[in-house]
Structure formats: structure tokens, C-alpha cells
Amino acid sequence: MTTEVKCPACGRPVPWTEASRWRPFCSERCKKLDLGAWASDRYVIPGAPLDDTSSPGEKGGD
Template identity: 65%
Template sequence: MPVVNCPTCQKKVEWTEANKFRPFCSERCKQIDLGAWAEEKYTIPGAPADDDLIPDQDNL
């Protein structure tokens, strides 16, 4: 059975259906990661989006 590191605390976690929090080791680590996403701590590298290319909803 595969073993992965928890993305939050790096604890070894078995990747099985019995682990309902996979790839996390616990509900706590899962919530910490969700909070980081909500606070926009994770970003995808790349050029910023050009807002001029997005149509304005009022002008459709």
C-alpha cells in the first residue's frame, strides 16, 4: 500500500480508503491547508491576468 507525506505536517500517511482525510493525516491538517487556500497563501506562478481581456458584465 502506498505511503505519502502529509502536505501539512509531513507525517507518513497510508493512502487507503480507510483514511478519509487523505492525503492529510488528520482533520486538523486538512483544515490548516484549507485555511491557507482561503487566505490566498498559495499562488500559481505566471503573468497576471489582463483585466482588459475579460468582458465587463454591464456591457454585454
């Protein structure tokens, strides 16, 4: 028996096999739509905001 999951973007059933190239998505389109949603801040992970005062690679503290 093959496990099926729902595509996170559109809800279509996706068989969880190596033949399902875009799993857990049903297609490249759904995968890109989901990535775009993350990039445009439509999805967020709850939590306290990060301190964004230092530049990348800069060590804080002293």
C-alpha cells in the same frame, strides 16, 4: 504493500487506503489548515494575473 505519502501540512506518513479518511492529509485539522492557507493567499500558482475588470457572468469584448 500499502503506499504511504507524506501529509502536505505536517509531513506525517499517511497510508494511501480507503481507511485514510482525510488522505492525502493525516487529519481533518491538517486538511483545514491547508484550505485556510489557500484562502488567505499564502499559496499561489505562478502566472500572469487574470484580468479582473469584468463582473462574473459578463461577456467581454464588444
